[in-house]
Amino acid sequence: MLDKQNSLSLLEKQYVFPQESSWSIEQILLTNRNLPTDLLLREDFVRPAFHHLHDPYLFPQMQEAVARILQARENLERIVIFGDYDVDGVSSTALLVKFLTQIGCEVSYRLPHRVNDGYGLKKYFIDELKAKNVSLVITVDCGTRDIDVINHAHSIGVDVIVTDHHAVPQAIPEHAIALLNPKLPNTTYPFSSLSGSWVAFKLLHALVMALEKNTKKQEEILRQYIDIATLGTIADCMPLIGENRIIATLWLRELRRSGSVGIRKLLEGKDPHEKDGDIVGFHIGPRINAAGRMDTPYTALSLLLAGESRIDPIVAEIEMLNTSRRDETKFATERALWEMDTSGPILWYAKNDIEHGIIGLIAGKLANDFSKVSIVLKDEWEKLVASARSGGVCDLMELLTPSADLFIAYGGHREAAGFSVSKANSDELYQSLCTTYSEITQKNEQKASTKTITIDSILTSDDLTLDFYEQVMQLGPYGVWFSKPVFGVEADLSEMQDLGSSWEHISFVLKKSKKFEEQVKAVGFGIRDLIPNNQDQKAILIGELTKNIWNERVSLQFMIRDIILRDTIWN
DSSP, X not given: OEEEXXXXXXXXXXXXXXXXOOSOHHHHHHXXXXXXXXXGGOHHHHSOOGGGSOOGGGSTTHHHHHHHHHHHHHTTOEEXXXXXXXXXXXXXXXXXXXXXXXXXXXXXXEOOOXXXXXXXXXXXXXXXXXXXXXXXXEEESOOTTOHHHHHHHHHTXXXXXXXXXXXXXXXXXXXXXXXXXXXXXXXXXXXXXXXXXXXXXXXXXXXXXXXXXXXXXXXXXXXXXXXXXXXXXXXXXXXXXXXXXXXXXXXXXXXXXXSOHHHHHHXXXXXXXXXXXXXXXXXXXXXXXXXXXXXXXXXXXXXXXXOGGGHHHHHHHHHHHHHHHHHHHHHHHHHHHHHSOOOSSSEEEEESSSOGGGHHHHHHXXXXXXXXXXXXXXXXXXXXXXXXXXXXXXXXXXXXXXXXXXXXXXXXXXXXXXXXXXXXXXXXXXXXXXXXXXXXXXXXXXXXXXXXXXXXXXXXXXXXXXXXXXXXXXXXXXXXXXXXXOXXXXXXXXXOEEESTTSOEEEEEEEOOXXXXXXXXXXXXXXXXXXXXXXXXXXXXXXXXXXXXXXXXXXXXXXXXXXXXGGGTOO
């Protein structure tokens, strides 16, 4: 279906043009994302609903987890939810704290400090909680690898239920009351790519089913928590396929009437017609993460748990922390670009004066800019603590696992991971990772640094309508593994208009009309300097369709992300 011809853009990206086709836009979008077109015939894909979610009792040890929690409620035992300092961990914690409180449990929470504690359970956490007469700990977004700590908890009479979604090592905790992880080998749960917050939601769902037999009432209860539960799915960049598509669709339906005052506050002034995860990925997520990166995750947790009377100062603090996070990341990234060697197969940058909280952000920026695996390390005396980002070129766990013996600890996902390594092993580790990376790229028979982007359709004037936009967005939500549609439109560079005080932006009128809502403009920000001085030529504008809302009037808009000059396509 696709033309084999590649075209290089002004941003030096490779694009593949579509061939003529009688297929619908829905069929084209699915095919270009390697999904079968018969999904369009499935109700759980086109009209996802609560009843399409998988039964939480498909987790092999869910019954044991539910029974232990209900026992704790009956006996008035003290329960603590132990989470993590990122969006997934904080939202998981808030989720279970709110629900267990609602059903009458005596519940509290404990979150680790990014620098002082690091990731995961620690023996001193267990000892601390035991001293406070806590008899049940429920981990969220962590716990699968904490074998020694869970053994210790068992030895002193503290039960542990693990809810997690991270990669499973060869050995797992044997003394946990239950281990709920969709990545466990031989699990009967049919979908492995859940976020930590949704594994926690599955536990909540199972409890609701045990306490309420009426399915309609079950759904009413579950709707109260889907807003918080899905923050981790979007912020942790889980693939929006399979059950995650159902999850994200339900979340979009419920988001604007969120029961969380904090979420509603962060949504104030945002486009009510938003149809994808950008509002979490670029607005809510970074603000929740900023607390754990720059200060303490308890501020973010307070944002999700607070009522109307307490929320304003919390939001103000979150905004301050996010501004600080953004400024420090910008400075540190610019310094890294100045100091580091970018010629190697893996970007490797170690400093002793980088803040812990932003090393992952720096790694992410470098990975995106260079389309390379990027590893940023914080020098801490005898060890280095690192954050890694894939740049979309390989699975980080596939990259890291062959070097497992060299790490003090490691873990993560396909796109993001972290590890610690002794200084004595750091040079050997770098060489080992480069060797593994080379093997991965050879196996894939392609250069991992090269990305080819498929243009889904070259739009005509007839396509530039709000009806077409709604047709495309109906197939969403879009995200990881189900990327936003990439469109092209033809334009004459001689008709380009410069925008901005310093003329750094551009615009085109693609479709003219006397009626505002029927006019279509193309707008590109920060790309004026890419346009050649000779503008007397045709071009293909590459970008996405969006809605523009001004004075309550809605019109279609084309956001320019890149440009292909016509003479690079046809000689």
